[in-house]
Structures are given as C-alpha cells and as structure tokens.
Amino acid sequence: MSRIVFPGEVIAEKPVRASYTYTDGEKTYATVISLMSDDGKLVPLEGPYEPLAEDVVIGFVSDVRFAGFTLDLGAPFTGFLSSRDTRIVLALGDIVQVRILNVDEVKTIDLGDGRKLENGAIEKISPVKVPRLIGKRNSMINMIAHATGCQIIVGRNGYIFVSHTGNHALARQAITFVAAHAHTSGLTDRVAAMLSEACGRPISPDVVPAPAPAPAPSGGYGYFGGSGGREYGGRREGGSRGGHDSRRREGGYREGGSRSSSGSQDGGRRPFGHRRENPGEGSNAQHSDQNKAQNTDNQTPAGQGQENPSPPRANDQTNEGQSQ
Amino acid sequence: MSSKTSKVALTRDDGKRLDGRADDELRPISIEAHVLNDADGSALVIWGKNKVVAGVFGPRECVPRHDQSPYRAVLRCRYNMAPFCSLEEHGRSGPSRRSQELSKVISEAFENVVIAESYPKTAIDVYIDILQSDGGTRCAALTAAAVALADAGIPMKDMLSAVAVGKVEGRLVLDLSKEEDNFGQSDNPMAFASRNGEVLLYQMDGLLTREEVKAGIEMGHKASREVLKLQLDALARVYEQPHETTVPLQLAPGQKFAPPQPA
Numbered sequence: 001m002s003r004i005v006f007p008g009e010v011i012a013e014k015p016v017r018a019s020y021t022y023t024d025g026e027k028t029y030a031t032v033i034s035l036m037s038d039d040g041k042l043v044p045l046e047g048p049y050e051p052l053a054e055d056v057v058i059g060f061v062s063d064v065r066f067a068g069f070t071l072d073l074g075a076p077f078t079g080f081l082s083s084r085d086t087r088i089v090l091a092l093g094d095i096v097q098v099r100i101l102n103v104d105e106v107k108t109i110d111l112g113d114g115r116k117l118e119n120g121a122i123e124k125i126s127p128v129k130v131p132r133l134i135g136k137r138n139s140m141i142n143m144i145a146h147a148t149g150c151q152i153i154v155g156r157n158g159y160i161f162v163s164h165t166g167n168h169a170l171a172r173q174a175i176t177f178v179a180a181h182a183h184t185s186g187l188t189d190r191v192a193a194m195l196s197e198a199c200g201r202p203i204s205p206d207v208v209p210a211p212a213p214a215p216a217p218s219g220g221y222g223y224f225g226g227s228g229g230r231e232y233g234g235r236r237e238g239g240s241r242g243g244h245d246s247r248r249r250e251g252g253y254r255e256g257g258s259r260s261s262s263g264s265q266d267g268g269r270r271p272f273g274h275r276r277e278n279p280g281e282g283s284n285a286q287h288s289d290q291n292k293a294q295n296t297d298n299q300t301p302a303g304q305g306q307e308n309p310s311p312p313r314a315n316d317q318t319n320e321g322q323s324q
Numbered sequence: 325m326s327s328k329t330s331k332v333a334l335t336r337d338d339g340k341r342l343d344g345r346a347d348d349e350l351r352p353i354s355i356e357a358h359v360l361n362d363a364d365g366s367a368l369v370i371w372g373k374n375k376v377v378a379g380v381f382g383p384r385e386c387v388p389r390h391d392q393s394p395y396r397a398v399l400r401c402r403y404n405m406a407p408f409c410s411l412e413e414h415g416r417s418g419p420s421r422r423s424q425e426l427s428k429v430i431s432e433a434f435e436n437v438v439i440a441e442s443y444p445k446t447a448i449d450v451y452i453d454i455l456q457s458d459g460g461t462r463c464a465a466l467t468a469a470a471v472a473l474a475d476a477g478i479p480m481k482d483m484l485s486a487v488a489v490g491k492v493e494g495r496l497v498l499d500l501s502k503e504e505d506n507f508g509q510s511d512n513p514m515a516f517a518s519r520n521g522e523v524l525l526y527q528m529d530g531l532l533t534r535e536e537v538k539a540g541i542e543m544g545h546k547a548s549r550e551v552l553k554l555q556l557d558a559l560a561r562v563y564e565q566p567h568e569t570t571v572p573l574q575l576a577p578g579q580k581f582a583p584p585q586p587a
Contacts (some may be wrong), residue, residue, distance in 0.1 A: 004563060006556050007474050008482035008519040022439070022481060029519060031439055031479035033559055045563060047477030048367065048383055048443075076397075076446045078382035105445050106394055128477070183563050 002037045004045070005030040012040060020044055045183055049075040049127035049157040051103045056113075058122060058155030061094045071096060071111060073157045074124060079109035086114040095122055095161060097153060117153065120163035123128035123172050127158035132182040133175060139205040140188055144174045147195040147203040170198050307314060332507040334492045341504065343372075347497045350487070350547055351460075355558035357475045365476025367558065369468040372501065373458035378468035380476040383446035397443035398577070401431040401450040403465055410457040426462050433466060433515050433525040439479040448478060459502035460488050466515050466525065471555050475562065484524055485551040487516035489540035491532060496540055498547050512540055516548040 005011055011021060012028040020042040034042040051057075051073070059071035059079060068082040069090050081090075081098055090096060095118075098111040119281050125133065134141045134154055145152045149166025152175075162171050174191055182186055188205050195203040334342060345351070351372030353499035360366035370376075386392035391400075403426040407417040430452070438448065450472065452465045466486035473480060490500040491510040505511050510530030517524055523541065532540060 004560050006483060006559060007480035008517070020479070029481065031481065032477050033474050044477055046475060048364070048481075076385070076443050078385060126477075 002035040002043075005034050005036045006041065007031055007033065011036060011042070016040070043091065044128050046126060047128050049073065051075050051077065051079075051100055051107065051109050051157070052104055053100050054102045055156040056152060057100060057157040058095065058097050058117070058159040058161050059088045059111075059157070060098065060122065061092050063320065064092055069096075069114075071098065073109070073155075074127070074159050075109070075157055077107040077109055079111045081111040081114050085110075085112040088114050088116050090114075090116060095120065097155065097161070117161045119165065120151070120161050120168075123160040123162050123175050125158045125160060125175060126182075128154065129179045129182040130154060130156055130158055132187065133160070133178045135188060135205070140178065140191065143188070143192060143195065143203060143205045144171055144178075147199050148174070167199075170195070173198075202257065332405055332503065334504055334507060341492070341497065343500075343501055345499075347495055348543060348547070350384070350499045350550060353551065353554055355471060355554045356561075357471050357558040358562045363472070363476075363587050365466045365472045365474070365478070367471035367475060369464045369471070370465070371460065371464040372499075373456060374454070374461050374464045375456040376452060376454055376461060376464040376468045378452045378465065379452060380448065380450050380469075380472045382448040382476075384449070385442035386445060386447035388488065391447065392445050392575075394444055395446050396440040397438075397446045399431050399434050399438055399440060399448050399450070401427050401434065401452060401469060403427045403430055403452045403454070403462070405454040405457060405461070409454045425453065426465070429452055429525060429527065430462070430466055430469060433484065434469065434473070436522075436524050437470075437475065437482045437484050437517065439481060442479060448473075457502075458499055459505040460513070462486070462513050462527075463488050463515070465497075467551055467555060471558055472554075481517075481519065482522075483518040483555060484497070484515050485518065485548040485555060486513060486525065486535060487544050487547045487551055488513040489544045491530065496536060496543060510536075512537075512544075514541065514544045514548075516545055518552050521545050521548075524569040 007030060009030050010027050011018075011030050013024040014279070015025060016028040018028070018041065020032050022031055022032055023029070030036070030042060030048055032042075032044045034175045036042055049057075057073050057075075057079075059073040061069050062072040062078060063070035066083075068080055068084070068086075071079040071081055073079050079098065079100070081096065088096075089313070094116055097115045097117055099113040101110040101112040103109050108248070132140070132232040135143075139150055141154055144150075148168065150168050150171040151161075151163035151165060152171060153161040155161070160175055162168050174195060177194060178187065181190070192203050192205055206269060260321060336342065336344070340346065343351070351453070353372075354370040356368045358366060359368045359377065360379050360525045363381060365380040366378060368375070368377045383397045386398060391398055403423050404419075405417070405423060407409070430450075434450070440448070450469050452469055454461045454465065463486035466484060470484040474483060486497065488500050488505075489496060489498055489512050490504060490508050492508040494509070497504065497508075500508060500511055508530070510528070510532050511525050512529070512532065513525065514523060515525035516522065526541075528537075
C-alpha cells in the first residue's frame with residue numbers, strides 16, 4: 001500500500017539514489033509531496049513539467065520572431081520552434097503539437113516536428129497526472145475520446161488539446177475529473193460510469209473498437225503510431241519492458257503525445273513525425289499505418305537505448321499500476 | 325510591532341492570558357491547502373483571528389530578466405496586508421517599509437529550504453496576503469507559504485513552520501496576540517525546519533536575556549511541531565478527499581474545515 005510522504009520526510013534510513021529525494025549522507029528524504037510505494041519509489045502528486053528530449057508536447061505560440069516561434073509549454077521554460085525546423089506558419093495564440101528535440105543545461109528547449117492544431121482548445125492538467133489520463137494502453141483517453149466523439153491529443157506537459165467536434169464539454173469534464181482523482185484507484189471504472197451516465201449509453205474501457213487499418217491488440221481507437229514507445233506503463237507484449245530504455249522514464253514513453261480520436265475523420269492521415277530524415281533512428285519513423293500492425297510488439301529504436309542511465313521517472317509506471 | 329511600555333493589563337485575574345490561553349498555548353489554527361484553483365499551489369491559514377492566504381506560481385519565466393540567475397530559480401515572496409485587514413497603521417495597501425522587510429525575510433527563510441538549482445533562469449513567486457490581522461501575521465504567512473509551496477510540488481529539503489515567542493509581564497509566552505505584541509516586552513517570531521529543527525528565521529523586537537532566548541527557542545520549537553502536524557494534515561487532506569475548492573472564510577466557534585464530500 002502506498003502512502004503520502006511530504007518534503008523533508010525520511011524515506012530511507014540510509015543514502016539512496018532515487019527520484020524526488022535527496023540525502024544528507026545519512027538518511028534519504030523526500031523533496032516533493034508524493035505517493036511512496038512499498039518498494040520505496042516516489043510518485044509525485046504535484047509538480048512542474050520537466051522537459052525531456054523526445055517528449056511530444058502541446059503549446060501555444062506566445063511570440064512570433066523572425067527566426068521562429070516561441071511556444072508556451074506550461075513548463076518553467078518556453079520552447080523555441082525554429083523556422084528552419086518547420087514549414088508551418090503560425091500566428092500568436094496558435095496551438096501546436098511539437099516534439100522536443102533537445103534540452104540543454106540551462107533548459108533552453110528546442111522544438112521540432114510542429115503541427116498546428118485547429119478547431120479546438122487546450123485543457124490544462126498537472127503534468128504528473130498525464131500518465132493516468134492516458135491509462136493503461138491508452139484505455140482511459142481512448143474511452144473519453146470514443147464516448148465524447150472528440151479528438152483528444154495529450155501533450156506530456158499536461159496540455160491536452162480537445163477538438164470542438166463532439167461533446168467537448170463532457171470531454172473536458174472527464175479530463176478534469178481524472179486529474180482531480182488521479183491518485184485514487186479504480187478510476188477507469190468511475191470515469192466509465194460517469195461517461196455512461198452523461199451519454200445515456202454504456203461506455204466501457206474494454207469495448208472501444210480498434211481502428212480499421214490496424215487490428216493491433218494494443219492499438220487504441222483512432223490512435224496513431226501506438227506501438228512500442230507510446231504505451232504508458234510498459235506492458236508490452238514483446239517482453240521488451242525495461243532494460244533497453246534507460247532514460248528517466250521507464251516504459252519507454254518516447255513520443256509523449258498520445259493521439260486519440262473518434263476515428264473516422266483521421267483514418268487516412270499520416271502519423272505525426274513522418275518528415276524525419278533518418279527513419280532508422282527515431283521511433284516516429286516506424287509508425288506509418290501499414291507497418292503499424294507488425295510493429296506493435298517490440299520497438300527498440302537503434303541507438304537510443306544506451307545513453308543516459310539516470311533513474312526512471314517513477315510516475316508512469318506506478319500510476320498505471322493502480323488503475324485496476 | 326512597537327514595544328511600548330504601558331499599563332495595559334495583559335494577564336487576567338485567573339492567571340491566564342487575555343484570550344484565556346495558558347502561557348505555552350497556541351491559538352486555534354486551521355490550515356487548508358489547495359484553496360485557489362489557478363495558482364500552482366495555495367494555502368489558507370486561519371490562526372486565531374489572523375487570516376492569511378498564500379498562492380505559489382512557478383517556477384516560471386523570470387521577468388524582469390535582470391533578476392534571474394543562470395544557476396538557480398529566484399524565490400520571490402511578497403507579503404502584503406490587505407487594506408481592510410486591520411485598523412490603525414496597517415490599514416493602507418501597497419508596499420510599505422514593513423511589508424518590504426517581511427517579504428525579504430520570508431524569501432530568505434525559504435531560500436534555505438527550496439531546492440532551486442533544478443530550475444535555472446526561473447522565478448518562483450509566492451504571494452502572501454493578509455486578509456485579517458491580529459498579531460503574528462508573519463508566522464502565519466510563513467506557515468501558509470510553506471504549505472502552498474509543498475502543494476505546488478516545488479522540491480524542498482524541508483517543511484517550515486513558524487511561531488512567535490514573546491515576553492509579557494515578565495513571563496515567556498507563546499504565540500502573541502495583537503495586544504501582547506503591542507504592549508508586551510518582547511516579540512520573537514521564529515521559523516523551524518521540520519527535519520532537524522534548524523532555525524530558519526529569528527527576529528527579535530524587544531529584549532530578552534540569553535537564558536530567555538534559549539528557553540524561548542525551546543518553547544517555539546515544541547510548538548512548531550504542532551503547527552507542522554496541522555500543515556501536513558492539510559496537505560494530506562487534499563488527496564484523501566479530492567474536492568472542488570470551496571472554503572468558508574468565517575468559521576463558527578469550534579467549527580473545523582470540513583471539505584464537501586464527493587458526490
């Protein structure tokens with residue numbers, strides 16, 4: 001059973017290296033208000049977004065310059081989408097889905113793969129609650145998208161794009177509900193009950209139909225490129241869990257943006273990130289529609305597994321673990 | 325904050341203080357975390373007749389740029405008394421000599437606690453507003469700000485809890501009220517770290533002997549553990565009972581905060 005720990009609270013009687021802790025040489029203390037699981041891992045309950053390379057985030061244009069666009073990502077730092085890296089032309093206030101290319105030591109965020117999002121608005125939640133909103137294998141977000149008929153795109157920074165198609169008021173309500181109850185268990189069922197009542201028809205996380213072109217068992221509804229790196233919680237069929245992905249975030253959540261929609265209107269679009277030049281390197285490149293089905297099991301993009309052996313960012317996995 | 329010597333009686337005939345407290349007794353304190361929807365973290369502290377609300381924003385981009393540091397986040401606390409918070413000299417809004425001093429000492433107390441190195445070039449803004457004052461607002465402000473910072477998920481080495489110890493009619497007393505502050509002999513607000521009881525803030529208005537200071541810190545540290553417990557309870561309550569933010573500002577006597585139950 002997990003319990004809440006507070007800043008300054010002793011979580012281990014000896015020095016331990018773990019996320020969201022510090023040590024004075026004798027004991028280990030928590031630094032943020034968190035849930036501590038039995039194995040001593042901390043899942044923060046609140047906190048700012050920590051930008052990481054390869055995260056897919058959503059932001060809005062806060063400044064237009066000659067060289068590019070400054071984007072507000074809801075993070076402590078703004079991001080910069082250079083005109084060199086994108087062809088899209090943006091105006092102040094436009095909502096954009098972008099991928100973080102690089103974050104340097106003074107937290108300058110370089111962005112790429114910009115895609116303008118139209119006919120919708122941003123719903124903000126705390127970034128530590130994003131894994132919970134997505135759910136195991138996107139179950140939560142797919143269920144909300146399916147029930148409401150909205151296109152919902154989740155940025156890793158806690159900005160959620162909700163399209164104005166469908167019952168977006170209900171979608172927002174569901175997202176807010178998930179954010180407020182993210183630390184509780186059995187959440188998917190409660191959201192299902194709430195959506196069923198609001199829609200007047202039974203909504204269940206299990207019966208969300210898979211998208212037509214991709215009969216993948218793990219694929220969500222109307223969800224693109226949903227193999228390997230996208231699955232929160234690391235429950236991958238191919239047994240590729242852990243190990244190969246030594247970035248802070250376990251489960252290999254490389255792409256950040258879980259894309260989910262009510263299906264048909266997006267059926268033929270190419271996945272986000274198709275313009276990348278080196279198809280062997282990033283997991284993006286493997287996500288075209290036709291190879292989606294066979295690639296669902298195990299994706300370990302070459303050259304990304306070995307770097308940066310820092311401790312896992314605990315929230316993804318542990319949050320998932322509570323969901324059922 | 326003036327220590328005028330006066331003939332005002334600060335002890336009742338039964339030996340208790342004016343509000344009926346014992347010398348080492350705190351006023352009733354209620355703390356509620358997460359009271360503001362649009363702040364990253366917030367807290368409301370009702371400490372006797374003091375009402376203090378604190379809101380934390382950030383880490384966010386630091387403007388003006390010349391304030392920012394490439395190595396760490398700057399912590400900016402702003403202590404402000406609402407123009408309606410009391411009668412007399414505090415009844416004006418805007419920065420005054422007093423509120424600027426308090427903003428500064430509160431910021432410096434928290435600089436020992438907040439792990440600011442993770443967020444270079446940013447600012448963490450803590451806005452503390454005194455809605456109603458009755459002596460001891462800086463302690464209530466520090467207490468509220470600590471809860472608000474924790475509620476915002478800002479990494480901290482410690483929680484911080486504050487309390488005042490003073491001298492009234494020759495006796496050391498805990499948590500001075502406005503009358504005891506104004507007409508007593510000494511007022512010593514102090515703030516402690518939760519982890520090891522380090523003194524993070526100590527101010528002295530009016531004199532104490534060395535022995536009295538020592539005894540006062542002891543007394544204050546003991547009381548700060550009680551305050552800490554209330555702070556942590558308030559933070560835990562946010563997650564134990566998720567609810568929409570609606571807080572009654574006026575509590576009936578004996579009434580405690582009871583967040584509305586989820587439907």
